[in-house]
Amino acid sequence: MKIIFIGSGNIATHLSNALKLSGHEILQVYSRTKSNAKRLAVNIGAEFTDDLGKLRSDADIFIIAVKDGVLPEIAAKVNVGKRLVVHTSGSMDMEVLKNTSVNYGVFYPLQSFSKKIKVDVSGVPILIEANKAGNERILFRLASAITGKKNIHRMNSAKRKTVHLAAVFVNNFSNHLYAIADELLKDKGVPFDILKPLIIETAKKIQHNPPLKMQTGPAKRGDRKIISEHLKMLESNPSYKKIYSLISKSISEAIPGT
């Protein structure tokens, strides 16, 4: 298929590279910042523009991969007639595109992309939604070019939003817990490296077991002595102390009999 990317950020970069590698053609990249559009476009053999008025019209699909905050504005400015247009957002409604084309949908890769970090896209779940069955079939085909069929999920906007919320917990929030741990260790001159095997093991354990059953630690055991020692150690950081006691409380509520 011939594809135009509107946006040149993390998702656009990873998606366009994966689609290019799987044999699709990227015609053009738009970004409001010309240098960003150029950098990505040159890399994948596409044209580039910073002018929405100069979007080519001969693409099979337009992929809008921009920040949630600017998506409604972009959607309002672009009209691709009968061409298929999708956005890549977990948290935005499909209907934000209803005036952009008569054929529209969502193509949401459920992964945390950073420009500089390679991700094996072949294992990434892709959540698709479309306003017509035919469009959904096109999106399924597109998704199956870059990920395994079992990773493709048809899902409406309401469910997708819940998946996005859950992703915030496991990705954004877990990462912040890693950052807190890093800071606690730095204060004592202990390298963060020491925690890396534990972090990997924690993520691996739930691949084949429900997380509730994998729970360990002082809150799960109801070990008040250790908990109060830990709270004392966090005295100088009220925000981390609050996070500690709130999550500990939530753990003990989740585990029956503690």
Place this chain on the structure above:
Amino acid sequence: MKIIFIGSGNIATHLSNALKLSGHEILQVYSRTKSNAKRLAVNIGAEFTDDLGKLRSDADIFIIAVKDGVLPEIAAKVNVGKRLVVHTSGSMDMEVLKNTSVNYGVFYPLQSFSKKIKVDVSGVPILIEANKAGNERILFRLASAITGKKNIHRMNSAKRKTVHLAAVFVNNFSNHLYAIADELLKDKGVPFDILKPLIIETAKKIQHNPPLKMQTGPAKRGDRKIISEHLKMLESNPSYKKIYSLISKSISEAIPGT
């Protein structure tokens, strides 16, 4: 070395198996529950007892791997004279053993063990501490039998307690975030499997990058619209809602300029 284990839980199980595999001899396993002592002992070719008065005296090292809450009591009841005795706790002082022997220390494997889940002990960090340099050398040798030398860290009790606190954040608390996500998805009939690649990727990303730099998400971007939508979706669960807003606030405080 000839080793006696006091305790038959997760740590005792994993440690004794790894030590046995590396050529050490486990003489005896104690547990206050005879069937538990037996189960582990039979598995590693050791004797077993549920009577602290019947501990053999011909071991080179006694490893007390019991819950923090009962460690002081066990330490008070056992005296092994000049034999080396260690505990395996991250959060207990080394000095809890000062009346158990004239030679004592700590041997803390920094990992979350579950009895039924195999862990590759060869990558597990082991934190050691001893009351004499000679004892520390023995513990270093013992640790190097089961993990790489770069994973062995000499560390005093105060620092080890901070490592343990940090481990609670990255292991216990991250796991609880996984459990929350699981529950949110279950409510909408979405399988938890969909988040597993993201969870692994989140843990992998910080193996070679500082977590603070890997932060993404609405709180990092300062996206108040998405945050308030998420809070609305959590309305029916005040505890998760509080966790969401507290961690989001903490992220925005940690990231300068948001």
